[in-house]
Amino acid sequence: MPLTQSLVCLILEPAVVPLDPLPVNPLTPDPLAPWRGPLARALHRNRSKPHSRYAQLATLSAHGRPANRTVVFRGFYHHSNTLMFVTDTRSAKVTDITQTPWGELCRYFTQTREQFRLSGAITLITADAADAALGQARRERWEALSEASRQSFHWPQPRHPRSEDPTAFEGSGPASAFPDPPPSFGLGLLQPDAVDHLELRGNPQNRTQYQRLTDGTWAMQAVNP
Template structure:
């Protein structure tokens, strides 16, 4: 099949439908995120999906700037998301360039989005940003019982944006499975190719 092109990527509608179909299941809130360590080895973890940035196709998560993933994204801004939906039996693999929005970001629009996401978090989630640095030796006295200001993000709070560049969708409901590869083109269109699974 030859490649076809569109400005609104078909993968976005398919992902939104999968999220809607599974909105009351944990799989609609968590995806796996792979990054690259400074030694070239992969790192993977589950993260909480915080929606899309306004009307863009950029996915959002939040994290602590003391976490390994932030160091890895500063080393290499490329990441891959893997998201599997059991009801629809669809797997989305999203290769993306990342942007980390922290207190030093020199963009008022992105800083306002960082604050907006902070304000939408639960008290318990915001409290996690007062804990000791990720990956350090555990100190049971290092976990304060107070909640931070719900209006103003703590300095270590980071909003991470993922700009999809390639999306590989495998639909396992069909036999043989259907696999479609979407790629962002320089002009903003998305190419679409049907591949062998």
């Protein structure tokens, strides 16, 4: 559906403070967004590269600067357009997100030379989650982790001076002995409301922007790269 020029400008130049209240439940089923097809194709075509699951997550730190680090994409939550990543709740990004819930995930696929930018609100699911479905989602992600990944949540406080205790990084025995996720395990849920897809191949490159509208549908627009 082509957009009028005025709507496009609305999409490209958001209002000064669009800090809408966060959705009540980020796991609400949602029709498949139109950018899911191109993203699924990119994931498929780049599947031989383990790093195709990596992406860079930008947040706003408490001291007012943007922060940026690599996270591992853990798939979409059932029947939604919500992207999942796991995090140590002792990490700086958790402090960032608790104060300012907005983030932008940048995924560059090296094989197909295309970039997806996914911007939206992030919800953090910790051990305190009151909502049963959110707590269940966190447990499911914990169970899906490798033994090595689970152990890392038992390591000493991240970013503190390197522990000199050689046993500090051995974890706490086999993870199977710990069926429940520890308090340090958090699940991050990013609900994009704006997506920007750039394909570097071709001359000129193709660029498409998607914007979630208030009724939950998506507008899309081919734009100049």
